Amino acid sequence: METPQTTPNSQIGYLKKENEQLKKEIELLKESSTDQQVSIEEKNQWIKTLYNELEKKNKELEKLDKLKSDFVASVSHGLRTPLAVTLEGLSIVLDSIPGPINEKQKNILLTARQNLEQLNQVIGDLLDISQIEAGQLDLRLGFVNVIKLFQNFINSYQPIAISKDIKLSIQISQDSLYLYIDRDKIIKVIKNLLDNALKFTKKGGSIHVAMHMRKNDVLFTFTDTGIGIAKEDMPRLFNKFQQLARLEGVGLQGSGLGLTISKAVIELHGGEIWAESQLGKGTSFYFTLPTYDTVKATFENQFDSILKGALFIGKPVSFILLYLNSFGSQPTGNDETIVMHTMNTMISILNNIASHPEDKVFIYNMNSIYVILPETNKMDSMRLIGRIKDAIKRRKFVFEKKEIKTDFKYGLAVFPLDANDRAGLIKVAQENITRRKDILLVDDDNQIIQYFEGMLTKMGFGVRSAYDGEQCLKLVEQHPPDLIILDIIMPQMNGFEVYGRLQRNPKTTYIPVVMLTEHDVDLKDAELIGLDVSSVMHKQDGFDKLLGIVKSFL
């Protein structure tokens, strides 16, 4: 069967029709199986051919659908930048920065800007939809004081409501409530519902918004006295590109995507969204968002099932506990807002680093963040902690325009090496934060040992020393240290050989090793055996350099 060479959309329509036809033919064939004229084999063969055809067409459909989504996403991206530049240019002229403009010019430009803003909104919606359909809409979760957010946002709509002669009222029963949500995406949902209420309510009407705490979630309500929605239209209200029958004169053109996006966002948060309406009387939209405790319980369940799954496939799971110890020299105290803000900043850093789709990052309580890394061993998690520490150093934590110094502590526990359930892992990671870290120093040069041992002990580390490879392996076996500082040139067994043996032993492979060298040529050898060169240092570089490397691991 030939498909006509037209646009992806009309091809999709054509293929869908063809598929329907094929399905009907298959059904007809099945029904006529009593027909004695045609042999069973012949019929089976025929059905098989039709099924193959159907499968082929389905694959083509999927390909075209993806093509369409990619096309929408790339065109929308391509439109975004020039549109932003044009909007910026218009705003500059409207602000009379290049020179004065008259009233007539101003009105023309204002209309142009309004239309471009509408276009920008539609493009944003199309991008969101293509992400939702590709299953790529990610939430950037953090603590948000929803009362403040809700109140401020609704108040910002008062001027538009007044200009339309619509009474906008708000009812909230609490002062402060923190939910664990994606702030920007929830704002978009609230904006969509308010915009719609204002669009479809006539002059003199009213809009009432409310927020109610319930046992496991919070209920948000938006009630208007607008045009309402016909009963037969309700089932497709949240479908894509739905713009239902409207009364003349009320409502502006939109994309018909707002409610589809809102539904996806709310459901991704674990909430629900629905509507009730009476044609000609008005509409109520409702959505729920789970309380923090509900989200926490879901996270705990996920944690448990990740461990169960890992046990089943025999893979490790790393658990990192980040604890906000203090702000520089100041204790974190009770200033909720700064703590929440710092934790949210930290979460965004972590989301960029622990970016595997299976990784989970969660603010567990005011001062702790839990990071779960499936299929990640101890060594890789230690490297990841090093990257987190680097990222924190580079990132400024700013609150109300003032820089704040943060002091995060790190604890690590690996399943099943350190513990075999959630509570056990948390306990080990907590102990890991507070206990003294144990370093094993290996060098045949007594002076080096004495110097580094003294300095490291002063820094609060527990230090044991070995004078050759043999002794090092013995001490590791007695009690594995948190880190080994290993000289490369030693008599009998050299540093590379010791490293190789530690690597081959599953019980010691995770222990981070810092190599000490006196020659550049050793660096090349280090690379050859797959050693991370950032953990190889020249003895001449001194103690501060060593301490820097040690701290990136411990």
Ligand code: ADP
């Ligand atoms: P848009 O508003 O961009 O058309 P939405 O997905 O937000 O797209 O809404 C889809 C349709 O649902 C609207 O076009 C309108 O027909 C109907 N609708 C939404 N909210 C209301 C409301 N408050 N009152 C009446 N109709 C509404």
